[in-house]
Amino acid sequence: MPNPSRPDYDVAVVGGGLVGSAIAWGLAREGQKVAILDEGDIAVRPSRGNFALVWVQGKGLGMPEYAGWTKRSADTWTGFASLLREQTGIDVRYDRPGGFMPLLSEAEVVARAAQLSRLHNQPSMVRYAYEMLDHAAVAKEMPFIGKDVVGASYCPHDGHCNSLKLFRALHTGLSQFGAAYLPNHRVERIEPRDGGFRLTTAGGEVAAGKLVLAAGHDSARLAPMVGLSAPVRPQRGHIIVTEKTTPFLKFPVGYVRQTDEGGVMIGDSFEEVGFDTSVRNGVSSTIAERAMRIFPLLGRLNVVRTWAALRVLSPDGFPIYEQSATAPGAFVATCHSGVTLAANHALALAPHIAAGRLPEDFTVFSARRFDVPKAA
Amino acid sequence: MTEMTTRYDLAVIGAGPAGLAAATLAAERGLTTVLLDEQPVPGGQIYRSVTRNPVRNPGILGGDYWHGADLVGPFRDSGAAYRPGTTVWSVSRALEIGLSRDGAARILPVKHIILATGALERPFPIPGWTLPGVMGAGAAQILLKSSALVPSGRLVMAGTGPLLWLLAWQYLRAGARIDAILDTTPGGNWRAALRHMPGFLRSPYLGKGAALLLDVRRKVKVIGNVTDLRAVGDGALRSVAFRQGGGPERSLPADTLLLHQGVIPNINLANATGCGQHWDEIQRCWVPTVDEWGASSVEGVSIAGDGAGIAGAVAAEHRGRLAALGALHRLGAIGPEERDREAATHRAALAEAQRGRMFLDTLYQPGPDFRVPKDDTIVCRCEEVTAGQVRDAVRLGVGGPNQAKSFLRCGMGPCQGRLCGPTVTEVIADARGVSPAEVGYYRLRPPVKPITLAELASLPKSEDEIHAVLHP
Amino acid sequence: MFQRLPDAAGERVSFTIDGRVAEALAGDTVAAALMANGVVACRTTPVSGAPRAPFCMMGVCFDCLVTIDDVGNRQGCQVTVRPGMRVETQKGAREAAR
Numbered sequence: 001m002p003n004p005s006r007p008d009y010d011v012a013v014v015g016g017g018l019v020g021s022a023i024a025w026g027l028a029r030e031g032q033k034v035a036i037l038d039e040g041d042i043a044v045r046p047s048r049g050n051f052a053l054v055w056v057q058g059k060g061l062g063m064p065e066y067a068g069w070t071k072r073s074a075d076t077w078t079g080f081a082s083l084l085r086e087q088t089g090i091d092v093r094y095d096r097p098g099g100f101m102p103l104l105s106e107a108e109v110v111a112r113a114a115q116l117s118r119l120h121n122q123p124s125m126v127r128y129a130y131e132m133l134d135h136a137a138v139a140k141e142m143p144f145i146g147k148d149v150v151g152a153s154y155c156p157h158d159g160h161c162n163s164l165k166l167f168r169a170l171h172t173g174l175s176q177f178g179a180a181y182l183p184n185h186r187v188e189r190i191e192p193r194d195g196g197f198r199l200t201t202a203g204g205e206v207a208a209g210k211l212v213l214a215a216g217h218d219s220a221r222l223a224p225m226v227g228l229s230a231p232v233r234p235q236r237g238h239i240i241v242t243e244k245t246t247p248f249l250k251f252p253v254g255y256v257r258q259t260d261e262g263g264v265m266i267g268d269s270f271e272e273v274g275f276d277t278s279v280r281n282g283v284s285s286t287i288a289e290r291a292m293r294i295f296p297l298l299g300r301l302n303v304v305r306t307w308a309a310l311r312v313l314s315p316d317g318f319p320i321y322e323q324s325a326t327a328p329g330a331f332v333a334t335c336h337s338g339v340t341l342a343a344n345h346a347l348a349l350a351p352h353i354a355a356g357r358l359p360e361d362f363t364v365f366s367a368r369r370f371d372v373p374k375a376a
Numbered sequence: 377m378t379e380m381t382t383r384y385d386l387a388v389i390g391a392g393p394a395g396l397a398a399a400t401l402a403a404e405r406g407l408t409t410v411l412l413d414e415q416p417v418p419g420g421q422i423y424r425s426v427t428r429n430p431v432r433n434p435g436i437l438g439g440d441y442w443h444g445a446d447l448v449g450p451f452r453d454s455g456a457a458y459r460p461g462t463t464v465w466s467v468s469r470a471l472e473i474g475l476s477r478d479g480a481a482r483i484l485p486v487k488h489i490i491l492a493t494g495a496l497e498r499p500f501p502i503p504g505w506t507l508p509g510v511m512g513a514g515a516a517q518i519l520l521k522s523s524a525l526v527p528s529g530r531l532v533m534a535g536t537g538p539l540l541w542l543l544a545w546q547y548l549r550a551g552a553r554i555d556a557i558l559d560t561t562p563g564g565n566w567r568a569a570l571r572h573m574p575g576f577l578r579s580p581y582l583g584k585g586a587a588l589l590l591d592v593r594r595k596v597k598v599i600g601n602v603t604d605l606r607a608v609g610d611g612a613l614r615s616v617a618f619r620q621g622g623g624p625e626r627s628l629p630a631d632t633l634l635l636h637q638g639v640i641p642n643i644n645l646a647n648a649t650g651c652g653q654h655w656d657e658i659q660r661c662w663v664p665t666v667d668e669w670g671a672s673s674v675e676g677v678s679i680a681g682d683g684a685g686i687a688g689a690v691a692a693e694h695r696g697r698l699a700a701l702g703a704l705h706r707l708g709a710i711g712p713e714e715r716d717r718e719a720a721t722h723r724a725a726l727a728e729a730q731r732g733r734m735f736l737d738t739l740y741q742p743g744p745d746f747r748v749p750k751d752d753t754i755v756c757r758c759e760e761v762t763a764g765q766v767r768d769a770v771r772l773g774v775g776g777p778n779q780a781k782s783f784l785r786c787g788m789g790p791c792q793g794r795l796c797g798p799t800v801t802e803v804i805a806d807a808r809g810v811s812p813a814e815v816g817y818y819r820l821r822p823p824v825k826p827i828t829l830a831e832l833a834s835l836p837k838s839e840d841e842i843h844a845v846l847h848p
Numbered sequence: 849m850f851q852r853l854p855d856a857a858g859e860r861v862s863f864t865i866d867g868r869v870a871e872a873l874a875g876d877t878v879a880a881a882l883m884a885n886g887v888v889a890c891r892t893t894p895v896s897g898a899p900r901a902p903f904c905m906m907g908v909c910f911d912c913l914v915t916i917d918d919v920g921n922r923q924g925c926q927v928t929v930r931p932g933m934r935v936e937t938q939k940g941a942r943e944a945a946r
Contacts, residue, residue: 281474286845523881
């Protein structure tokens, strides 16, 4: 029986995906005694659908603070990757050659240029470089680009990593920090108790001084138990992976990237289908066709896997970071850019949580922004 | 030839005994039926090349093999369409088949599907099993059946199970030299199998099997109770190391090592379709869960033959016919009385064919050391992941194969876990001290066989599907 | 190492392995023809560079990947040899443009 006056852990992080793992690693690095509560081998696992981009360009229209938060994480990533390598010996293969967003018609070029200029004209927008390139300029970097590529936007701050290695590095690091990873601990109930929290889970009771909800879709269910809200919904995306080939593509190109191991990942799609993760051939086919227009040589490669995963989307698509007003010590963190923001989650957000409160500048990420007054 | 634009009632996938028998019966009873097969000629693996065999002396392969021709003739006369050289890479719950032929992919909608995907050799992970010179005994038998190839140089065969002995017998009849057979059947298996002896005594396997075994034992050096088997070599096999019981390590020089420890259902297509499956404790493998008509948990998808649990070639043809009757009934072509009446003879024949199976399954169950290898042994051949790495991942909290995939990439290569799945499940189960049933299996997705991106791009797309890819 | 039964039935088919002329039996798969011609390893792996040879002969293991008529990573055991076919062994990952 856990003793409520002496909790088992300083912090319980609910969710063992990339968001939860990065925050937990950051907390453990701060010296906190951490438990990560996760589900079993079969779970929704949105973070397995990530595209491994550390991506800056185009993000934050409607919330410039998010653009700044993203840029800051990308800037922190090199150091973050070094810390992981020093601790675990695992190189997560972060590389920042800059990223291209390919555009396949004049209309797409015009729309992209307008979107980026609106983004960068926002008041209090972080300043960083980006360019609109024509076909010739793109072909200079990637001569094998398809003739259908009219142009691209390019941002030197974009990069990518190997997200499976990131995942393994975080868990290896957590283990080395002495954190407890507890699979098969789906959380059923959370009760604030004696200034801490008691969690009733499928794997037994866990008591912790503080609580971080990083449970992806399940945060929507759990947040109200501690006076928070996480109104997230699933949005399905498809990913296609080819066999390994010799390296030919150094840059992440929006929907296409080559991993350090040689396989080519091709994404994405946007479907509102609830919690259905089945793969639709027609969607994969559309993605494949578009990828071949960007890089015709991809057509010859064999597809070895396709899968679909569910993005964790808030109503405006931006992250939610919030601390509970009614249950101090409870936090929620949710976003759909778990790779890009991993550096921030580990090195910027976790120290605040360890200290017990989020500073003022996080209020912009509060879910209270969705509380619109009901029409009379 | 009927074009693929025909709307078929029934598609049968796989032209081994189950598929041939199912397609024949269904077509004879009036279903428009198509048989899709990856091979260029019918027969599956067990009757591979039976219609076009380069081995002139029929006595080499034995009478059971040539029985396959009895299935091909009626199939040809049945009116079923036949599409050899066709790879099926997807079956959806909507009964749409993704297939690829001559480098072109398409989607074929049907009303009922019978998966007759057969068996594959159980992985036999030992140190060095990836070296050139080491291959499956079943693979070597395919070389004999389809290309009249036999090993030259020094040959060691190792493992357990009927196929190993059958192949040895066939090699002897073909005049090939076998240096040694290393029998890995655990000594305790005989004791466990004895209680199933009464069934086996009435089995069709007994007479033939015993004669064959004696014949091989008379002519080849057989070393029993073999443990700690290793393939040794640098760049290619040079020798085979092993122990007999707890004895000292011994070594045999070898150019070819043929490994075998039984066959398991080829479940990838069923799994990716979403068909429920369960762990079989005796056969130590995952088996799709089907009813007495072969119907899986997915409406309209049946599974027949060894793909629905290993029972052998003769049982497979009867299971194929039962699945066809089930499909005829589901599609309204026959009533329940007619179905049951016709099924009676096939059920009786099936029971006859399965008699003695428990004895064989128990006797030839591979020992734990050959299913749960030591740390230095590669389990995933594609991504070159060792058993030790899997155990390290378990220590980090990985509880099942899908988590292991994320940590290690095991099962992520082109074979899609066919050669590592059972081992990864058993290694995790062993490390966690739980049953394989609790650990589970890879969750697979189409394509279950690779298709090119261009083939994928050529498939039909609905407005809705195109819209899903437009950036919001 | 494998050899053909002396009385094996069937036409002989001429093809090339890494540019050298070789002979197969009509109906041979590429993987079988490589074994019959004494090819020890048909490729090296993209992960560690280790040599590999055909292992399952039935399309499930993907160890017999070779380049056939300029198309890389084809399953040798699933392709029937045709006269004049150009088969090449592979080193490491498939070339992106082949």
